[in-house]
Amino acid sequence: MTLQTHNFEADTGKILNIVINSLYSDRDIFLRELLSNASDAIHKRKFLGQTEQRILNPGVDEIFVNVDKKKKTIDILDTGIGLSAADLTETLGTIARSGTSSFLDSIEEASDSKDAAKALIGKFGVGFYSAFMVAEKVVVTTRKAGESVINVWESDGQSGYTISNLEDGFEVGTSIKLFLRKDAKEYADLNKIKSLIKKYSDHILVPIFIQSGVEEKEQANSAQALWTKSPSDVSKEEYDEFYKSGLGSFDEPYVTIHNKTEGSIDFTNLLYVPKTAPFDLFEPERKTKVGLYINRVFISQDVDGIIPTWLRFVKGILDTTSLDLNVSREMVQNSPVIKKISKSLTKRVLSELKKKMKKDKEGYDAFWDQFGKVLKEGLYEDAENREKIAEITRAYSFKHEKMINLDNYIEEMVEKQDKIYYLAADTLKQAKSSPHLEGFKAKDVDVLLMTDPIDAFWMSQMGTYKEKPFLSVSRDKYDLSELSDESQEDNDKIQETDTVAALIKDCLADLVEDVKATTSLVESPVRLVAGEGGLDFNLERILKAQNADFEGGKKILEVNCNHELVKKIPDLSEGLQKSVSRVLFEQARLLDGEMPSDPQQFSKDLILIGSAL
Structure with a gap:
């Protein structure tokens, strides 16, 4: 020895x-x-x-x-x-x-x-x-x-x-x-x-x-495999223990889904939705966690297609007698049987999550905080299930200062409103302080504040929900005057201030696509919006981060001609007109989370304005 x-x-x-x-x-x-x-x-x-x-x-x-x-x-x-x-x-x-x-x-x-x-x-x-x-x-x-x-x-x-x-x-x-x-x-x-x-x-x-x-x-x-038992014969304690001992989990399950399906395709599923996100949730491979058994014989833990990647947090097993035991992984993944089962499992998970959302909004919001980003991947890439995922999607309401779902938003639309307005930003704090919201707040119109990088992608991809188009408030494709009875006098005021807008445009030269007067601003002097064919600001920022050569498009500067500073511009010297116009432009960039386009010139303009005014 x-x-x-x-x-x-x-x-x-x-x-x-x-x-x-x-x-x-x-x-x-x-x-x-x-x-x-x-x-x-x-x-x-x-x-x-x-x-x-x-x-x-x-x-x-x-x-x-x-x-x-x-x-x-x-x-x-x-x-x-x-x-x-x-x-x-x-x-x-x-x-x-x-x-x-x-x-x-x-x-x-x-x-x-x-x-x-x-x-x-x-x-x-x-x-x-x-x-x-x-x-x-x-x-x-x-x-x-x-x-x-x-x-x-x-x-x-x-x-x-x-x-x-x-x-x-x-x-x-x-x-x-x-x-x-x-x-x-x-x-x-x-x-x-x-x-x-x-x-x-x-x-x-x-x-x-x-x-x-x-x-x-x-x-x-x-x-005896737990999933082979009748659901009525399995206690909650047994389900919870299998979740831990059989699937290696350390939290409590949020949802347990146990079904036996018989017909043209026979299968049993025992699925769990966790309460806590796993550490590998956002790994590039996006591996799913539903193991495949054929007639109680384990085949694989890594079969693509059993459940969509945007449900990769779901754990459990699928046991079927409708596949041959000696089938290869490639054949399994491309099997019509698996595709049909996947549709059924996806439908069941979404249905159970919808029930949870209706019964316990606070508990569902805690779940959404853990897994909402992953579910939103489905809104972007799964056209077949997009509408059902949207039904259980939560978003922050600017008006109510809490999470709501899209149906809640539609139910509270003001008269004549036919669009779902949203603002995508890096943080909730940044979104709340955005000048884009001022006009909506004044007219009591809600705006959904979206802070996940994928939000701008899925909203542009989905386009509409229940025939209501999504529209970013950082674009110029809406007119808030349509939502209220503005007088002709108000419209005339805008036309009268076009000369101020034209003056600012001359001062900014090619920094912007255009300068327009607007009634969408209340307290702020200016804001930047995307013009025709322009991208949502947050989406553009994400694309810039991914591609150093991507420059984005020029923006439209909208001007609040009732603002005291804007009113003074025509009376200033030509040099000060340009300095004030440039500072207003850079201020609008800063409020949208951007850096000044020319920090050195921005600093000079601030000093000049400070000494002159």
Whole structure:
């Protein structure tokens, strides 16, 4: 026997302490984590055995849990793939390193293997160390399929670990033996362990047998997939526990959707909408999280098309008997069966979210805060479901200072209003202070304030909602006078001030497309709007950030000729007229979140005006 002593990697001991004492608030779940790992190992062996016959298990796939009340130990034994000495160092020597993740890396080049690998529960690094919540020492004895060496890993979870080896006496698989802490002796009770298996791991498809000493072994789990049960036979607690133990979640589900569909296509779905956004929600790959089973046999966690990418936060499983078991991933993704199922699942998720929005607006707003940006991707790219997504879309109302939906907005439109007005900005604070809102506030017309980068894209793409066109208030394509009974005298005043607008235009030369008098401003002297064919300001700003060569178009400067400063312009000297006009133009840019077009000239103009006025 050779003995190698290793230290944990830097700070692993400290992190272990956090994991043991803080990450898991309920010590019971150590067993859930270890049994999930055992199930993973068996799935790995079955998968790799498809191409390497020598590593297949000639016997039956099983997990054993042996409880010794006298010695205060628990031994968990599986018939899975096993671990080499290198595997032990990589997966158990480094906290939060996932054996499953390394497994994925090793077979990345294989076209179909990646899917099967992602079947695994996959929290091995952290999950394994949950054992130290109840154990003062852990001994892992393991033999990797295809190898003769038996490796023994031992650690107290603090000072490091040792790896030794044996020559015989252990079959392929892994044993994890826990020497219980004094404050965890209650786990050396057979009935206690049996109840935990029933609670946390009943759904694992591998049979889990339990015994104590010489007692006859007893199967502790039903090995029945939760989704195969009738929804009426499943409690909320069982659903919530599967969400955590079966899908690796740590929050509570916001929505649970369990259906069995029979007909031309037979399938069962168990889907969960989380309450909390995962850390990888906005990764470029936009991977979905619904696993595919065919007649209870796991196929893949990474099949495109089961659910749209804009619902990638939805977790769960799809189990169908309407596909062949040996079908390739490519065939699955392009299958008419999957396309029909996807339509059905999408419809169900949207329907459940709509129910939630109607029943609990506060709770739905919390959900929207987490996932609204992702759902809005569907408004932009999914023409078929665009209208249904719009029905559950929330937006900030300038008038009510809270989130509302589009139907609320339409219901409160003022007389003669036939458009949905919106303003896209970087922040809510910036939007609220925009001069574009002054005319709408004066006429009691609501404006939706949109602050997500995708907003300008989906609104321009969608165009209308329930026959009401979306219109950005930073454009000049609307006339607020249509919404009230303005007198001819008011219109005449605008015509009289055209001379002031013309004067400012001459001063600004080619800085703007045009200068126009407007009644849409109340307190501000000027604002910039996009002209015919011009882009929404926020959309243009996003495009500029993505492409340094994109310059955007010239804007129209609208002038409030009732403003005291604007009234003074005709009486100023020619030099001051130009300085004031340029400062007004730059001020309008600043209010729209832009920098001055010529900071040096802007500074000079401010100094000149300050000294002259």
